[in-house]
Amino acid sequence: MWPAIVESCASFIIPSLQDVGKTTCSVYSSDVWGFDDNAVNALKNMKPVGLPDLVKKYGMLLGESAADHSSMFEENITLDSQAADSVTNRVAGFVCKTVLQGHSGCVTCLTLVGKESGYNTTYLLSSGWDRRICIWDLENQRLHDVFRNTSPDSWNVQELACDGIVIDMDYSVKRKEFAYASSDRMIYIRHFSENGNEMTLCNTLQGHEGEITQVRWNEIYSAWITSSEDGIVRIWSEDGLQCNLVVHTHGPVWALSIDLNNGFVITGVQNVIKVYNPESGKLVQTNIGHSDSVRSIVHIPERNQYVSGSWDGTLRVWNAYSPIERKKKQNKSDLQQRGDIQATYIVEEDDDVM
Secondary structure (H helix, E strand, C coil): CCCEEECCCCEEECCCCCCCEEEEECCCEEEEEEECHHHHHHHHCCCCCCCHHHHHHHHHHHHHHHHHHHHHCCCCCCCCHHHHHHHHHHHHCEEEEEEEECCCCCEEEEEEECHHHCCCCCEEEEEECCCCCEEEECCCCEEEEECCCCCHHHCCCCCCCCCCCEEEEEEECCCCEEEEEECCCCEEEEECCCCHHHCCEEEEECCCCCCEEEEEEECCCCEEEEEECCCEEEEECCCCCCEEEEEECCCCEEEEEECCCCCCEEEEECCEEEEECCCCCCEEEEEECCCCCEEEEEEECCCCEEEEEECCCCEEEEECCCCCCCCCCCCHHHHHHHCCCCCCCCCCCCCCCC
């Protein structure tokens, strides 16, 4: 399973999957990366010798095999297997597992359809300049099917998903639908199916005056979020029938992400990161530091941090937005009237009381 995807102009993490992997877009293909199995096995089979402190220090890398070294010391080494796997994987690093080839143009976007949607395998959707949508079986590392438009007036362009190139894509687990943004200034929402003939069109989103740069599904608020070069972020109903909110960011939006803890909208507006409340459209946080356009933003919920990548050649780590709950001071008389507090009686202690 593959919880992280990195594409050519944006990166994002999928926290719902357990193991770690990533997929990158190259010119006409997608490269699937994972941890180096040989390096992982070598680390697990290490048999460090020396002082007890040395073995304890590196014990996490040994996993269950650490128990083999317990006879060397008076106290046994006990390790958490999940923590051991995590540390081992960080040390092992990534290698390219396979290359998925099937597109005839530059691949620009990827999104995952995991087993949580009820399928027996993990699928990867890819698209790009050739306007085709490929369905990849990631676990078997092969092309499963391709999208085919079955409408009567599209017999000569059956495999083309839209009129313009496909720029970005995201998937909704709740609705089992995926949306993709096109250079024709439209967002298409389709039902996902393992059969390329059955990816029916559910709706189209229109309203942006500039080229659409990103589309994201907000799981917490059950809404589609889109951004554009026109400097506007639009928040749509989950079925795409109406635009519920228009947010003016005062600059072209090149990156878009969702805070996985609170559902707030994270945007890269030129070289500034801005966080918005999706209900009110209020700007709640601004992060300044990049000297060129922010092209990618990832939220790491475990550390509650944002990681941003920019054309200035740097990656920056920021503290994520955390709403502060402020308790409103209330009048004592008002509380008594509502019965929220009771009268307090002070009783002086008497030495005669037993």
